[in-house]
Amino acid sequence: MSEDNYITFDKYLNNELSDLELTSFKEQLKSDIDFKQEFEIYKALEASLSSKFENEEEEKALKTTLSKLGSKYLKPENTIKKKGKLISLFSNKQFMVAASIALLIGFFIFNNGEPVYSDFSSHNSLELVVRSDNSETIIKAQEAFNSKNYEVALEQLTVLSETNKNDAEIELYKGICFLELNNYVEADQIFDAISSGKSTFVHTASWYKALSMLKQEQFEACKYVLQTIPESADEYKQAKKLLKKL
Amino acid sequence: MIQKPHEDHIYIEALLKNDSRVLSKIYEKFSHKIVSYVRNNNGNSDDAQDIIQETLVTIYHQAKEKNFVLTCPFDAYFYLLCKRRWLNELKKRGNKRVTILDDTTSITEEQEQQVEETEIFEKQSQLFESKFKELGAKCQELLKTTFKIKSMEKVAEILGVTYGYARKKKSQCMGKLTQLVKNSNEFHQLKAY
Incomplete structure (x- = not known):
């Protein structure tokens, strides 16, 4: 097929054909099967590729959301599996050394009595980028939180929570900032509100409430909260570990 | 409809x-x-x-x-x-011992x-994408830029060519791609639907 035909296709799709050209184009579509087939393919290609390239960023953002949700909802056994693999990487000798170090650390902790907040306070990083609104604030909040700059993170999260009322995830991370900054009253208020709510962060909030109790050295209250975390929760293993030490 | x-x-x-x-x-x-x-x-x-x-x-x-x-x-x-x-x-x-529990x-x-x-x-979409990858690097780049940036004037500017040339090249590349799709086996299978 001649090159001119493709130029005609392109012009047609851009509404650039003159009346005369348009009439003859339509005529040819009717009479020339090959011409018609190529035009159909050309049109479909144009639609498919332009949609694909136009939405590349959006697709990436969607994938981020989906992977996050996937690991949250579908892989409870994942952490266990990974730990299993890690051990098998050690050779026997290395394993013995590692094990004895672990034993020593264990002794150290037990001999020192009560467990401490910092043993348990590794937070999941904040990942809100997938949301479409307020992107600059989100990025700032995230960067600050993930680099443990809790004061700045709290400021940004507070801005965010004003436009996203009742967003449990934002609230939760605000709570963590308060906890890190030793503002226990505010922190506990937030954790209590979330853990008595209906979001997907109910048990995470309970876990943090327990950590707050631990940090305030209210060990009985801490134990009590830990016992409310069910076996199905992601935090159950950690909760059990902490309970043992209390 | x-x-x-x-x-x-x-x-x-x-x-x-x-x-x-x-x-x-x-x-x-x-x-x-x-x-x-x-x-x-x-x-x-x-x-x-x-x-x-x-x-x-x-x-x-x-x-x-x-x-x-x-x-x-x-x-x-x-x-x-x-x-x-x-x-x-x-x-x-190529899983040979598949026991499909239906x-x-x-x-x-x-x-x-x-x-x-x-x-x-x-x-x-997969067919189009794989044929797209069979195009030469120049065509791929031109088309990608064209579809990302809607204005052909800007595309021409970015690629450092004239508007007329960019338009002509675009139809040429799309023409080539149309041919690749048309002559593929997969296209004929799809057409059966």
Whole structure:
């Protein structure tokens, strides 16, 4: 097929054909099967590729959301599996050394009595980028939180929570900032509100409430909260570990 | 044809809007039986997660490009799509001792039709993409820029060529691509539908 035909296709799709050209184009579509087939393919290609390239960023953002949700909802056994693999990487000798170090650390902790907040306070990083609104604030909040700059993170999260009322995830991370900054009253208020709510962060909030109790050295209250975390929760293993030490 | 959307069309909209709140419902409500299906058929939960994600991304593209309207319940539609995707994956892996445990999900003609529509959409997109990659580097770059930046004036500026040349080149490259698609076996298989 001649090159001119493709130029005609392109012009047609851009509404650039003159009346005369348009009439003859339509005529040819009717009479020339090959011409018609190529035009159909050309049109479909144009639609498919332009949609694909136009939405590349959006697709990436969607994938981020989906992977996050996937690991949250579908892989409870994942952490266990990974730990299993890690051990098998050690050779026997290395394993013995590692094990004895672990034993020593264990002794150290037990001999020192009560467990401490910092043993348990590794937070999941904040990942809100997938949301479409307020992107600059989100990025700032995230960067600050993930680099443990809790004061700045709290400021940004507070801005965010004003436009996203009742967003449990934002609230939760605000709570963590308060906890890190030793503002226990505010922190506990937030954790209590979330853990008595209906979001997907109910048990995470309970876990943090327990950590707050631990940090305030209210060990009985801490134990009590830990016992409310069910076996199905992601935090159950950690909760059990902490309970043992209390 | 104007189609009346099913109430579950909210899930399609959530994909378009990247609404993680509504999307989490898909994982909460519909995904566990897909995980069980994959795990009962020579897969693990990582496989299931991939299958689910790929399926959702395909539906997203179909909605974006073709304004796909869901006219049946999402549950059965989604489950069947994932299931067939997993069976294809097993075939690709050349798994010889596949023991497919088929469950008896009753499915209406309409659901079947929507599933097929999505599958054909995906096959076509994959064909276009693979043929696109067969083009020369220059054509690929020109087309990619053209489709990302809608104005041909700007495209010409970015690529440092005249407007007229950019237009001509674009139709040439698209022409080449049209030929590649037209002469492929896959295209003739798709046409049979």
